[in-house]
Amino acid sequence: MFSSLAVSLLVATLAAAAPGILTIGDSTVTDDAGWGKGFCADTTGLARCINLAVSGTTTVSWQSQPQYSSMLTECKNANTYATIQFGHNDQKVMDTATFASNLESLTNKIKTAGCSPILVTSLCRRTFSGSTLTDILGPYSNQTVAIAKKLDLPVLPLLADCMTYIQKLGKPNAMQFNLDYPNNTDTTHLNAMGSRYFGRMVADEVKKNVPALTGNIVADPVLSAKIAAGTL
Structure with a gap:
């Protein structure tokens, strides 16, 4: 009996220690139009990987969504991380200084709730001028990097990685990768292959x-090599 109890306590302890990840952001992070589902599929041993991204939201408007309350609840669980990626919709309605202030405020709220924030620069849009990939998200991603540095937090340079890959790919x-492929009127959102x-x-x-x-993180050396080489 003692042995069984000890094993049960050990299992419970290990389960409690397992990290969890929340993915927070706009539509380019969601399960149905972004990279969130593909990311969670590349993880192992997590207590949870929960997508709290909401289409159309900014650093401000996301806080009025039910997912914000879910974040407050989930961050009470020990060892929970939160990736935070905004910019696509913020870029449409606020300047970079305002975005930086809002991102810092939201990040601090998530940290105060108990999560360990990880900032992520925006997924690039797949828009081209001739054969050259164009970008208008750079100034907002630069602010994301600056806020991560200011708050001493990790930052994932997704915009730079995305632009390097897509430019090589052509x-x-x-x-x-377009959500509406082969119609190709939507060069922002991702289909299942794009999510992967x-x-x-x-x-x-x-x-x-x-x-x-x-x-x-589950390794996928074949896919990682394709991304590094700029191939499909």
């Missing part, structure tokens, strides 16, 4: 930049 192949590739990109950055979660 426009015809990049369109295959860019979820992998985020997972590799977590493994590189968040040592505490290295053991929770």
Whole structure:
């Protein structure tokens, strides 16, 4: 009986110690149009991997969603991390200084709730001028990097990684990630293949930049090599 009780207590202790991850952001993080589902599929040994991203939201409007309350509850669980990626919708309605202030405020709220924040720069849009990938999210991603440095938090350079990969890949192949492929009117959101590739990109950055979660990332050397080489 004692042995069984000891084993049960050990299992419970190990389960309680397992980390959890929340993914917070706009539509480019959601399960149905972003990289969140692909990222969670690349994890192992987590207590939970919960997507709290909401389409159309900014650093401000996300806080009025039910997912904000869910974050407050989930962050009470020990050893819970939260990836935070905004910018796509903020860029439409606020300048970079306001975005930085709002992102810092939201990040501090998430940290105060009990989570360990991980900032993520925006997923790039797959828009081209001729054969050159264009970008208007850079100034907002620069602010994300600056806030991470100010708060001494890890930051995942998804925008830079995305732009490097898509530029190598070229426009015809990049369109295959579009949510509405082959119509290709939506070069922002991701289909299932896009979620897999860019979820992998985020997972590799977590493994590189968040040592505490290295053991929770499942390696996929074939896909990682394709991303590094700029191929499908």
